């Protein structure tokens with residue numbers, strides 16, 4: 001294990017923001033992770049886990065030990081006629097896992113194709129897309145505690161998964177480094193194609209009885225045509241969460257914005273479209289110096305040529321203020337912000 005001092009992180013985050021980590025280590029095994037955590041404790045350093053940096057805003061230098069989880073491995077740990085339990089190491093690329101599981105005949109993850117990032121980061125915000133969330137497949141999350149390098153195993157219910165949320169963003173924030181996930185996948189196809197964009201894509205392409213591979217290909221095609229590629233247009237995906245409202249909140253928003261797109265949730269709440277609110281406030285396609293709002297996706301903030309994450313956060317604040325004035329709703333930022341301390 002080699003601890004690097006003053007490591008630049010600009011190429012390690014999808015917004016391409018400039019930030020220096022006081023200390024940085026790449027870990028390839030649990031042993032190396034233990035050594036890194038011990039180094040952190042001995043040097044009284046705060047620990048920040050970093051995957052592929054596709055859901056972080058680095059708003060300044062990080063006075064911390066940044067641990068890049070690079071451990072690789074996929075192992076079938078249980079199997080019966082209908083299901084399979086896979087243990088996947090945290091450093092694996094998420095999309096490669098989706099591709100590989102499909103090729104093995106293990107189904108379920110196809111709607112989550114092409115989401116950037118690592119397997120270890122996936123439970124943090126319970127990644128989701130096209131009507132499916134990671135939480136449906138998690139049996140457990142394995143991790144080491146930052147304070148003692150103690151081995152932790154959290155069941156799906158202990159992870160408290162919710163829309164773009166989990167215990168790792170709340171009570172356990174920065175308390176552990178995830179080492180692997182146990183995922184339960186099906187050997188029988190059980191396609192989820194009710195999500196409107198997906199449904200209409202399949203309809204347009206005359207796919208009436210889609211296979212999991214059809215879903216995978218459709219999701220890849222839709223995402224590739226609609227979402228800006230961070231390699232050419234630095235971004236962190238959706239910058240704001242869609243607000244989830246109780247009945248009273250929803251009624252009050254409807255009074256101000258009667259045509260707001262909304263989606264009833266299983267728990268009786270209603271999710272409303274943050275992108276629509278941002279668009280109504282005139283921000284879609286807006287550019288403020290070197291940062292802006294994508295012209296096709298009001299939820300996506302883009303970095304045209306800015307090193308300083310605080311500029312992007314200032315834009316986000318302006319957007320939040322106008323959405324609040326328009327609708328009374330307080331938007332919440334989706335990526336994790338670091339470096340403001």
Ligand SMILES: Cc1cc2nc3c(=O)[nH]c(=O)nc-3n(C[C@H](O)[C@H](O)[C@H](O)COP(=O)(O)OP(=O)(O)OC[C@H]3O[C@@H](n4cnc5c(N)ncnc54)[C@H](O)[C@@H]3O)c2cc1C
Pocket residue numbers: 014048049050051052053054055056069090115116117118119120121122124125126127128129176177178179227228229230235236237238336
């Ligand atoms: C173009 C684009 C499209 C996207 N589309 C979607 C989408 O459809 N759905 C969706 O849900 N998300 C989406 N995202 C967000 C992002 O892809 C996910 O949040 C992804 O899981 C982040 O993975 P990462 O490895 O890049 O995590 P990072 O950005 O490196 O880290 C994110 C957070 O996870 C923590 N973390 C990372 N690894 C570990 C670990 N091993 N242990 C403990 N904590 C850890 C970090 O400390 C940080 O707080 C998109 C992003 C982009 C850029």
